[in-house]
Amino acid sequence: MRQAMQAYGSGQYETALQFFTQALDEDTNYSDEILYTFIANVYANQGEYEKAIESQKKSLELHADYRGYVTLGMLYHLIKDDEESAQAYRNAISMDEKKGEAYASLGALYLGQENAKEALPLLEKAGELEPNIAVIQANLAVAYAMSGDREKSDEALFRARELKCENIEQFEDKIDEISAQAEKSR
DSSP states (O other): OHHHHHHHHTTOHHHHHHHHHHHTTSOOSSOHHHHHHHHHHHHHHTTOHHHHHHHHHHHHHHSOOHHHHHHHHHHHHHTTOHHHHHHHHHHHHHHOTTOSHHHHHHHHHHHHTTOHHHHHHHHHHHHHHOTTOHHHHHHHHHHHHHTTOHHHHHHHHHHHHHTTOTTHHHHHHHHHHHHHHHHHHO
């Protein structure tokens, strides 16, 4: 396993994949679900998302957990299967309602679909659970803008800036675009 981890760490993904796959047939200190998660990570790093999904699902069949479902949701989103992505995030939420990442991810998914009605309560819950994550605040600002609540949008955007959100300009541009559309509609 040490060789697999070293290969993975140095970006030698084919070598790492061979070692992780070989470890599935050997007696190691790592469970099969962990090995399948490592294999999924290797495939994801290579951009082979379908294979990553397959391995992540095998891991979850052996041992369902919150982190695994969030990862599965992200992988499905990368192949633009938003239905499966949303289901994986819902599974994660059902496993642990006190963590904000799955709420935030599902909210961001709906936001990307321009569905503020579904996104807003999820992002508010994520913001409540994880108040210091900048991207949640930035997504909240966009969702509030989409919902026509400029005051809350400005507050969330201020908080996102305060938390040093990466790519804040993209969120600001989206909010400006939404505001311009609202002005045209009047």
